[in-house]
Structures are given as structure tokens and as C-alpha cells.
Amino acid sequence: MRLADLIITSSESLRRNKSRSLLTILGVVIGIAAVILMLAIGQSAEGYILNQVADLGSDLIFVEPSSGESAESGPPSPYIEQTLTLDDVEALEKNDYFFAISPVLATSTAVSRGEVSKFVQVYGVDENYTEIFSQEVQTGRFFEASDTDSFARVAVLGKSVAEDLFGDQDPIGREIKIKKISFRVIGVFGPLGSQFFQNLDERVSIPVTTAQRDILGVDYVSYIVARAKGDPDIAKEEAQFTLRQTHELDNPNGDTSKDDFLVSTQSDAVEIIGAVGNVLSILLASIAAISLLVGGIGIMNIMLVSVTERTKEIGLRKAVGATYKEILNQFLVEAVMLTILGGLIGVILGILTSLGSAFLIGYFVDGWDPNVPLNGVILGFVVSTVVGLTFGIYPARHAAKLDPIEALRYE
Amino acid sequence: MALIELRNVGKQYENDGVVTPALSGVTLNINEGEFVSLMGPSGSGKSTLMHVLGFLDHLTEGEYFFKGEDVSRLEKDALAMHRRKDVGFVFQFFNLLAKSSVLENVMLPLVYSGIPKKERIKLATKALESVGLGHRLEHLSNQLSGGERQRVAIARAIVHDPAVIFADEPTGNLDTKSGEAVLKIFHDLHKEGHTIIMVTHELEAAENAERIIKIRDGKVVSDSKDHTRRFGEYNK
Numbered sequence: 001m002r003l004a005d006l007i008i009t010s011s012e013s014l015r016r017n018k019s020r021s022l023l024t025i026l027g028v029v030i031g032i033a034a035v036i037l038m039l040a041i042g043q044s045a046e047g048y049i050l051n052q053v054a055d056l057g058s059d060l061i062f063v064e065p066s067s068g069e070s071a072e073s074g075p076p077s078p079y080i081e082q083t084l085t086l087d088d089v090e091a092l093e094k095n096d097y098f099f100a101i102s103p104v105l106a107t108s109t110a111v112s113r114g115e116v117s118k119f120v121q122v123y124g125v126d127e128n129y130t131e132i133f134s135q136e137v138q139t140g141r142f143f144e145a146s147d148t149d150s151f152a153r154v155a156v157l158g159k160s161v162a163e164d165l166f167g168d169q170d171p172i173g174r175e176i177k178i179k180k181i182s183f184r185v186i187g188v189f190g191p192l193g194s195q196f197f198q199n200l201d202e203r204v205s206i207p208v209t210t211a212q213r214d215i216l217g218v219d220y221v222s223y224i225v226a227r228a229k230g231d232p233d234i235a236k237e238e239a240q241f242t243l244r245q246t247h248e249l250d251n252p253n254g255d256t257s258k259d260d261f262l263v264s265t266q267s268d269a270v271e272i273i274g275a276v277g278n279v280l281s282i283l284l285a286s287i288a289a290i291s292l293l294v295g296g297i298g299i300m301n302i303m304l305v306s307v308t309e310r311t312k313e314i315g316l317r318k319a320v321g322a323t324y325k326e327i328l329n330q331f332l333v334e335a336v337m338l339t340i341l342g343g344l345i346g347v348i349l350g351i352l353t354s355l356g357s358a359f360l361i362g363y364f365v366d367g368w369d370p371n372v373p374l375n376g377v378i379l380g381f382v383v384s385t386v387v388g389l390t391f392g393i394y395p396a397r398h399a400a401k402l403d404p405i406e407a408l409r410y411e
Numbered sequence: 412m413a414l415i416e417l418r419n420v421g422k423q424y425e426n427d428g429v430v431t432p433a434l435s436g437v438t439l440n441i442n443e444g445e446f447v448s449l450m451g452p453s454g455s456g457k458s459t460l461m462h463v464l465g466f467l468d469h470l471t472e473g474e475y476f477f478k479g480e481d482v483s484r485l486e487k488d489a490l491a492m493h494r495r496k497d498v499g500f501v502f503q504f505f506n507l508l509a510k511s512s513v514l515e516n517v518m519l520p521l522v523y524s525g526i527p528k529k530e531r532i533k534l535a536t537k538a539l540e541s542v543g544l545g546h547r548l549e550h551l552s553n554q555l556s557g558g559e560r561q562r563v564a565i566a567r568a569i570v571h572d573p574a575v576i577f578a579d580e581p582t583g584n585l586d587t588k589s590g591e592a593v594l595k596i597f598h599d600l601h602k603e604g605h606t607i608i609m610v611t612h613e614l615e616a617a618e619n620a621e622r623i624i625k626i627r628d629g630k631v632v633s634d635s636k637d638h639t640r641r642f643g644e645y646n647k
Contacts, residue, residue, distance in 0.1 A: 005522050016510045316506045319467065320520040320567070321495020323488045404467050408506060 001326050010333040017306070021338060024302040027295025028342030028387060029349060032380040035288040036350025037357065039373035042284065044358055046277045048368055050270060052195065058266045059232050060132070061098070063088070063224040063239060066262035082220035083247065083260040086208070089126075089224055091246045097235040098228055102129040103221035105211045111204055112177045113165040120161055121203045122178060124211025124221075132225050135200070140172040140187030148207040153214070155183040160201040162188045178204070181214050232265040239263045292383060295342070296391035303335050303395035314399050315407025328400035335392025336385055343384025347377050412479050413440035414574060414606060415464060421472030422459055422629075433459040434629045437473070441608065443574070446601040448617035449610045451626035458579065460626060461610045465500060465577045466493040478574070495523050499568030503580035505560040507552040507567075513539065514548040517566045524571060538566040542596055558589025565596055569605070576600065578609040582616050594619050 014021045065083040089103045105124035110117050123129075126148045130137070143154050155176060162171050162185075171185045183206060192200035212218055228235030237254075240263050244251050251258045307314070314327060322330075351372050358370030422434040433456045441447055451457040462468035463475065466482070467490070474483045482493065499520070507516045517535040526534070539545055542562040547555065552563060561581060568576050578597065582590030594616065601607055601621075611617050625633040 001523050002525050002527075005525075005528075009522065012511075312506060313508060316508070317519070317523075318491065319494060319500050319506075321491050321523045323491045323523075325488075326523060405462055408502065 001322075001329075006326075006329055006333055007337075010330055010337055013306075013310075013330075013334055014337060020302065021341075024299055025295075025338050025342030025345070027298045028292065028339050028384055029346040031288060031291035031295045032343050032346025032384060033349040033353060034291060035284065036347060036373060036376040036380060037353045038284045038287070039281075039376040040350070040354030040371045041357060041361075042277065042280050043371040043373055044361070044368055046273060047371065048365070049273055051367060053266055053269055053273070056133075056195075056266065057227070059228040059235075060266050061226045061228055061232060061236060061239065062264050063092075063226070063243070064262050064264075065220075065223070066260060081260065082218070082222075084221050084224060085219060086212075086221065088243055088246055088261075089221070091242050092224070092226065092239060095238055095242055096229070097238040098226040100128045100131040101224060101226040102126045102132055103208045103224050104129070105208050105216065105218075105221045107211070107216055109179060109215070111161070111165070113175070116165050118161060118164050120158070121198075122211065122215065123203055123205045124208035124215070125205055126208050129205065129225075132227050135192055136190050137187040138190035139170070140185070142187055142205075143207055148209050151209045151213055152207055153181065153183045153210055154186045154207065156187040156189065156205045157185055158189050158199075158201040158203040159191050160199070161204055176204075178206070179215055228265075232267070236263050236265050288383075292387050296339075296387040299335060299338055299388070300391040300394060303331065303392060304398065306334075307331065307395050307399040310399075311402060311407045311410040314402050315404050315410065318402070318404035319408060324400045327402075328396045331396035331399045332389065332392045335396065336388035339384040339388030339392075340381065343381050346384070347380045350376065350380065413476075414443045414445075414478060415439075415441040416476040417464075417473065418476075419473040420463065420470050420475060422456075422463060422468070423471050432629055434463070434470075435472075437629075437631055439624065439631060439634065441606070443606055444601075444604050445622060446597070446607045446620045447609070448620035448623045449608060449626060450612065450614070450617045450623055452612055455626045456629035457610050457612075457626045459629075461577055461579060461608065464608065465498050465575070466490040495520060495571070497574045499571065499573040499576045501561065501564050501568045501576065501578040501581045503583040505552075505557075505564045505584075507560055507563055509553040510551060512548065513544065513550050513552055513555070513563050516552050516563055517570050519567060520571050534570050535566070538570040539563070541569070542566045556589070557585050558592055561585060561589070561593050562596065565593070565600075569600065575606045575608060578607065580611055581609065582613075583611070590616070 063084065065080050067080050084103070086103060089101055092098060092101050102125050107122050108119065109122055110119050111122070112118070127143055127145050129135075130142050137156060138159070140156070142156055143152065146152075147154055155178070157165070157171060165171065165176060166174070171188060174185050175182050176185060177183070189201070194200060206215070208221060212221075226235075226239070240254065240256070240259065243261050243263070244259065247260060249259060256262070317327060354372055355370050358368065362368040362370070417437050417439050420434060420437040421432065424431045424433055437460065449457040449460060459468065463470045466485075470483060474481060476482070477493070477497065485493070508519070514532065514535050517538055518531040521531040521534060536545065536548060539548060542565050544559065544562055544566065547559065552560060555563065565581075581593055581597070585593060597607055597609065598619065607620070609616070609620060617623050622634070622636045624631060
């Protein structure tokens with residue numbers, strides 16, 4: 001039998017049962033479409049976060065305290081011993097690998113002006129902070145080295161903090177209270193928007209020394225941010241070396257699990273996001289596998305019904321000379337055609353819903369790009385073919401094994 | 412050399428350890444160009460004999476030579492090859508593909524022989540014209556009358572020019588008039604030189620053949636070329 005005839009024979013059998021064929025492939029259609037949609041949303045989300053990371057610049061370096069046991073990065077946790085101090089900042093500043101370094105001591109508390117009070121994030125930073133994140137002061141000025149050195153009680157307000165506390169009035173030179181301590185407003189930031197789901201306009205920046213002594217009464221800092229000169233990976237190693245010295249750690253081999261701090265670059269962050277993405281992909285693949293398994297069983301079931309219904313036809317085909325293999329191939333090709341058709345419709349549906357959902361999400365989230373996952377499209381076709389072959393083989397063997405005489409007599 | 416030569420052929424069915432003999436000790440020759448009726452009551456083994464002769468079933472004892480070739484112990488696929496090349500079947504219940512056209516039905520055996528489509532259409536059209544259905548090529552087979560359906564089935568059986576045409580109760584499901592038309596086609600085919608083996612339990616139908624082999628309890632009980640109603644009557 002020629003290949004073309006095999007394909008024509010199989011497709012005609014499917015065409016004669018149009019509505020049943022379509023219902024049969026519904027499981028595969030939904031499975032493939034869901035996989036593509038989920039992959040598309042995953043890729044868009046990853047792209048969105050990576051873009052935000054990239055906006056910060058690849059030379060950005062974070063130093064945070066670490067319990068040392070794991071080398072994984074993460075948000076500073078209250079259970080981690082606070083190991084970073086202003087001495088570390090000073091030691092890093094002596095080093096020529098960074099052109100801007102700032103400590104950060106962050107807390108959430110209420111600020112007030114007279115009767116008006118507002119819960120905000122108070123960031124204790126030093127004069128280099130705006131250089132690192134290129135945040136521009138719209139009116140007034142940011143604090144200077146002398147303010148940090150002298151524990152000055154000065155504050156720079158985020159735009160919405162200034163609007164909420166002062167309304168139309170100019171806040172420069174006026175007083176606000178943080179934890180009952182008076183601070184003089186010396187500047188107001190321009191609109192900064194949000195970063196990693198934090199609204200930068202809802203922040204109040206004060207000198208880190210003042211924050212340590214007057215607000216929190218501690219001598220540590222939450223973390224240190226810096227901009228590397230040249231290769232960030234070399235700067236990272238240099239920072240690790242310097243901090244091991246200042247912390248008097250005996251760690252000549254540079255084993256990061258022995259450190260009580262963690263230095264990470266932007267490329268580390270990108271790696272972590274990639275790792276999270278991989279876990280998500282595995283999860284999606286499992287869901288997809290289950291839905292395609294169910295779809296495949298549906299196809300096997302219908303193919304078995306079809307074989308039983310067409311017993312006489314199979315008997316006749318055998319009587320006119322069809323071999324075991326030719327009958328096997330006919331039913332196998334039918335099953336694969338069903339699943340490939342399902343895959344095709346699923347891919348189209350998946351692409352349409354991906355674009356539709358991206359359009360919808362993009363309406364609410366700036367910088368959310370639509371994504372058509374090409375790997376998902378290819379995977380969809382490969383998987384649907386494999387499903388057809390896997391679940392088609394049993395009914396096809398069933399058909400091919402039929403005895404021609406009994407099949408012809410079948411009522 | 413005989414076209415078909417059976418030597419002491421036996422066929423047994425085994426079901427749950429119980430062995431049922433369907434044929435035993437059948438020895439017969441059929442020459443090219445013969446028109447033979449296999450006659451006998453139901454359960455006599457005449458259908459089994461036809462299945463064995465037509466490569467649909469294995470024999471369990473004895474030897475079967477087809478065109479001098481020993482075909483007694485062939486594998487299933489080798490039997491399928493003989494079916495597609497050497498034999499054509501006409502069944503009592505037509506066994507046409509209901510939702511396929513008349514032409515497609517007749518072309519079916521040629522599909523498995525790997526004959527190109529153009530050639531298939533040519534051969535199938537010729538076969539259908541020879542049974543008087545040249546005007547019905549595109550009809551669906553379930554739009555035809557019983558007699559017409561059986562003529563399509565005959566066209567299907569002769570389209571690949573087989574060495575033997577087997578007919579299993581070809582008139583059993585037809586009214587008298589259609590049945591006679593079908594028998595006339597067999598006569599015409601016989602005159603053209605085709606070998607025909609027809610299974611029937613009706614004497615009237617069997618008498619159309621030039622030779623009647625009677626089967627009972629799996630054995631040949633009579634083999635006669637002497638009967639009254641020769642095919643000549645259709646020539647009038």
C-alpha cells in the first residue's frame with residue numbers, strides 16, 4: 001500500500017465521523033492550548049521581571065547578611081544575624097572597585113506633621129544612595145556627607161509622602177516627626193514610580209547614622225548597595241575578600257557557605273529568576289502531561305469503539321488482501337492524525353489566548369510584553385504526535401489482529 | 412496442472428480444548444476456467460472449505476497446491492498476499508463500505524496492491540461497466556438496490572483479474588429477479604474464462620454451475636459434472 005493511499009484512507013475514515021473526531025480531540029486541544037498559554041504568561045512575567053532587573057544596571061552589587069549555611073540569596077530575614085555595619089561600608093569604600101556605595105537600614109513606621117500621619121518606609125541611607133539608583137531630587141537637595149557624619153535630623157520625602165503631609169505647601173525647611181523625633185525636610189524627590197512592586201514615592205530617606213542611633217537604636221545596617229567599576233564579578237570577589245578581612249573570617253578558599261554575608265550581582269539575580277522560571281516550567285509540564293494523558297486515554301477509548309464498530313470493514317479490507325501491518329498503520333495514522341489535528345487547533349487556540357491575555361494584562365501592567373512561546377508550539381506538535389502513537393497503538397493492534405472470517409461475520 | 416489441488420485436507424477448530432473437525436480427508440482438483448458449486452446444508456463445512464481455498468483460513472492437515480505452489484503452511488501475511496493477487500470474494504451480505512462511492516468500493520483491492528490512482532480508476536470503471544453499472548460510479552453504495560450492490564461486489568471481486576472468484580451464497584440475500592441477474596453475470600464471467608467457485612445450499616443456484624461438489628459433515632460426498640440445468644439457457 002502506498003503512503004499517500006494510507007493517509008487518504010485514514011483521513012476519509014475521520015471525515016466520515018466529523019463530529020465524533022472533533023469531540024475526541026477536545027482533550028488534546030485544551031491540553032496543548034493550556035500549555036502554550038501558561039508558557040506564554042510565564043515567559044512574559046519572567047521577561048517583565050528581568051527587564052526591571054536590567055533597568056537597575058548590570059553593575060549593581062548587593063551585600064546582605066547571611067547565616068552562611070546556604071549560598072542562596074533572598075530577602076533579609078529577622079532570624080538572620082545582622083552582621084553588616086558602617087565599618088564594612090568604610091572598608092569597601094577604601095577599595096577601588098566601586099564608585100558608589102551606600103548602606104541601607106530600612107524600617108516601616110509612621111511619619112507625621114501635626115495631625116496628619118502616614119505609614120511609610122523609612123530608609124536610612126548615605127549621601128551616595130541617589131547616585132546608585134539615579135533618583136533625582138525635584139525640590140531642595142539630598143543630604144550630604146556632613147549630614148551623615150553629624151547624625152543630622154534631616155529628611156528627603158518621596159513625592160506622595162510630601163503631597164499627603166503638606167498638600168500644596170512647600171515642605172522644604174518644615175518639620176516632620178518620625179517616632180516623636182523632629183526632622184527637617186530638605187528635599188522632595190520627583191516621581192519615581194515603583195520598583196519590584198514597591199512604591200518609591202512612599203518613602204522617606206534619612207541619614208543612616210541618624211536612623212541607627214535615633215530611630216532603631218542599632219549599630220548594624222540592613223544591607224549595602226554599590227555600583228561596580230569595571231567587571232561586576234571581579235568587584236564581587238573583591239568585596240568578599242575585603243569583608244572576610246574586616247569580619248576576621250578564616251576562609252582562605254573563598255567558601256561562601258562559611259561567610260556571614262552574601263554578595264550578589266545582577267547576573268546572580270538573573271540566575272535566580274531563571275531558576276524560579278525552571279521550577280515553574282517543570283510544574284507546567286506536569287500539569288500538561290496529566291491533561292495530555294487524559295486526552296490520550298479519551299482518544300484510545302474512542303479508537304477502540306471505532307475499531308469495534310468497523311469490525312466488518314476491517315474484515316473486508318483483510319479479505320481483499322490487507323496485511324496486519326496495513327491495518328495497524330491505518331488505525332495508527334488515524335489516531336496520530338486526530339492528535340496532530342488536536343495539536344494544531346490547540347496551538348492556534350493557545351497563541352490566540354496568549355496574545356489576548358497579554359493584551360489584557362498589558363492594560364494594567366506597564367511593560368508587560370506579549371509572548372508566543374515557540375518552544376511551546378513545537379512541543380505541542382511533538383507531544384500530540386507522541387500521544388497519538390502511544391494511545392493509538394493498542395486499538396490499532398486490536399484491529400490488525402482481527403481474524404478476517406470472524407470480522408466478516410460480525411454483526 | 413490443476414489450478415487448485417487439495418490432498419487429504421483437514422481442518423479442525425479448537426475451542427476450550429474441545430476439538431471440532433470441520434473438514435476431513437478432502438481431496439479434489441479444480442482446473443482453470445471451471446465453474447464449481449460447493450453445496451451442502453449449513454454446518455456441512457462448505458464455507459470452511461471456501462475459506463481454506465480462498466486463503467482466509469489455515470488448514471490443519473493435508474496439502475494445498477495453488478498453481479503448483481505448496482500453500483499449505485503459509486503465514487498470515489503470505490495468505491494476505493495471495494488474497495490480494497489471486498482471489499476475489501463475493502459475499503452474501505455484499506460487505507460494501509456504506510459511506511464510500513461505488514467507484515471507491517471497487518478500487519479497494521487495488522489500493523492494497525499499490526496500483527496508482529489513475530490506473531485504479533481505469534480498472535474499476537472497466538469492471539463496473541462489465542457488470543452494467545458504468546452509470547453509477549459516483550453513487551454511494553447505500554443508495555443502491557440489493558441487486559446493484561451485489562453487482563458492485565462482483566466488480567470488486569474481478570477488478571484485479573484474479574485467478575479464482577469465490578462467491579459465498581451470492582443470491583441468498585436477493586429477490587429472484589436480482590438473483591438471476593447476478594447468476595447471469597457469473598455465467599458471463601465463466602464464458603470469458605474466469606474460474607468461479609460458488610458456495611450455496613440452494614440446489615437451484617448450484618445447478619447453474621457445470622460441476623457440483625456436495626459436502627456433508629466435512630467430507631466430499633459427491634462430485635458431479637452431470638446435472639440438468641446447464642448454463643446454456645441464458646444464451647437464448
